[in-house]
Amino acid sequence: MSTSLCIFDTTLRDGTQGEGISLTAEDKVKIALKLDALGVHYIEGGNPGSNSKDIEFFRRIRELNLRAKLTAFGSTRRKNIACEQDANLKHLTESGASAATLVGKTWDFHVHTALQTTLEENLAMIHESLAYVRSKGMEALFDAEHFFDGYKANPEYALAALAKAKEAGTEWIVLCDTNGGTLPSEIHEIVSRVRSVIDAPIGIHTHNDCEMAVANAIAAVSAGARQIQGTINGYGERCGNANLCSIIPTLQLKMGYDCVSDEQLTTLTSVARYVSEIANVILPVNQPYVGNAAFAHKGGIHVSAIMKDSKTYEHISPALVGNKQRVLVSELAGQSNILSKAQELGLDVGAEGLKSRNVIDRIKELEHQGYQFEGADASLELLLRDAYGDTVDIFTVETFKIIVEKTANGMVSEAIVKINIGGEQVYTVAEGNGPVNALDNALRKALSQFYPGIHDIHLTDYKVRVLNEKDATAAKVRVLVESTDFKDSWNTVGVSTNVIEASWEALVDSIRYALLGMVKRDVSPQAPRESYGWVNH
Structure with a gap:
């Protein structure tokens, strides 16, 4: 019989601490809806006391009735003040979230060095803050920061901090490998020890500084942890957080745990790629399970x-x-x-x-x-x-010429293209902001009178790579072009010692590919533009 696990997603909070990642409130709302559809149980939206963007996010998201528990993040109260006077706790309890994650120190070194307070005061901060959050009707989760380092340095104090959290009535005690330096064997041993002395639901929050975050999360589950915290695609500070896109299918498909429904699991790849697009971070092609090269x-x-x-x-x-x-x-x-x-x-x-x-x-x-x-x-x-003899000669290129002129207003590029379409010679001229753009415009202009659907095709990416740098400006180059009709996208390639010729080859392939879809649907060149269909390649 399978065991249900709790998936806690912190992409919108811990994930945004990754270098180069910045999400607007609108971005965060879009991602939250995707995460909710994926079936995660908690969505940590951010720190409502830290910035106006997170405040706006919590205001907007609470109106959308997520199935997941919306969670606000904060820290235990500041030293030597009452919870009622702590601005961070005030913002957190007024966020509208149903749950709150409070991070607190469990490593005596951090208590003395970072907080610069006594061990006793830190324990009071943990207990009072969690109790205060619960008194406001919110579910309380305790993120035991640096727990594994703290346990290895002073196990008695680290466990005492967890005991205080339990006394306060926290629903989950989450053990954090904040520096990401613990090994799976250590994780398993320490989590097992915690479970033997702390009678409370245990969660795990791991970082990837030793490339162990996923393995450490799996080890913690094997030792009895029942909540797993992580981010989509492993986004997070420094080397990132545990990658839920690897953890969820591993636990569910390999180990027999219930994380999300089977139907929701089939959306994992699309969620990973969607979040990647919104975050404007390229998804590694070799990322397990969801990468383009995974299979x-x-x-x-x-x-x-x-x-x-x-x-x-x-x-x-x-x-x-x-x-x-x-x-x-x-x-x-x-x-x-x-x-x-x-x-x-x-x-x-x-x-x-x-x-x-x-x-x-x-x-x-x-x-x-x-x-x-x-x-x-x-x-x-x-x-x-x-x-295999499955193409149609839609058009043939007879000649093309490019003129690049320096004027008082800057550089001007003009392309002259002569092509043959069904025995009819077509001669067009077009300008562009560069020679490649001018060629693209001229080719489209020539074809558009026969294939109006050509207007729906757009270049979305253009890459040039020098193949033999030692030849300097005479080097051979490879040009990769990505095109789209806003339904599908496709990539074409050209190679030459002349970057214009390589670009032209890739452009012509891109147009041939798109037009082949029209021809294979037996669309008449004279048909209105709306009737043009596209083969789903």
Whole structure:
């Protein structure tokens, strides 16, 4: 029989202390709604006494009736004053949150050095503050700051601090590895000791300074902790907090604990990526469970095996966490990679063994030249469709010319493009804020009279990488372009010693890919723009 665990998310408080992360009140509301839908049990929104942004967040979020317990964060009262006179506690109890997390010192070194007070006064601060919060009708949680370091230095005092929290009636005593320096074996031993002497529900809050936060949280659960605190994607101060995107599926799928419902677990990948977008932090491709490469396969032997049974190289089904299997095609690809990718695209490969081997050779040759198809899914698809005879010559480029002129008003770029569409020659001129932009505008201008849907395509990213720096300005470059029609996005690649030519190649692939979707839907070029459909690639 499975055991239910309590998931406490502190992305909106501890997570925002990570370098480079700054969330507006609106951002925090959006993330809170996603976390609530994920099924976490507590959402720590911030410190309502620290800044106006958190005050606004608590004002707005309490009107949305979250299923999770909205939690406000604060510290025990200041030394030598009454709780009623402490501004931090006043803001906390007036926040409208149903629960409050109070952080207090459990390491005697911190009591003397950071608080500069007596051990006895610190114990009084813990007891009185938690009792005060409970007297205001709020659930009280005690974050025992630096508990593991404190226990190793002075176990009697660290346990005495927990005892005071229990006397005050706190609902959860949360043991914090604040400096992130404790090892899993130590966590397990100390949590087991605490449970033998403190009769109260125990939680765990770990930091990742030794890359042990997730392992430490799992060790604490194995020793009897029943609340796990962490953040989405492991955001947090210094090296971050325990990553709930790894902890939740590990506990649920590997250890049989109930954290969220199975249906909610399938939203984990989308939540991780949503929070990443809002926080404006790139999600590591190799992040376990939710990363784009978490179930990506590149080696030919691996791909051959997963085509027979995915369990050969996947520890879980990616669908359980809302992710998906990906087969990468590169210079390391075998025939299985090509066949798998072709089948994924719905291509009729039949007994095309020789053709597949030719495709592999072609890809290896291109990657030797500097192309990279792992990050250019659309260019790869076009290459495969060309190889298996599944493309249509929508347009061909005859010539293009670029004029860059320095004027009194700055640099002006003009592109002249001549293309052929269905036997009709089209000649257009367009300006841009640079040569690549001018080329993009000219190509779109030429195609728009035949394919009005081209207006819906926009470039969202443009990257240039120098491949052989030693050749200086004569070096070969690789250009990666990301495009979108606001429904889907795709990536294309171009390589040349001329950055304009590399950019043009990537641009043309991007447009070809999009227009191929129109043609495959048998959309007439003369149809009104609203009728244009797009293949969901």
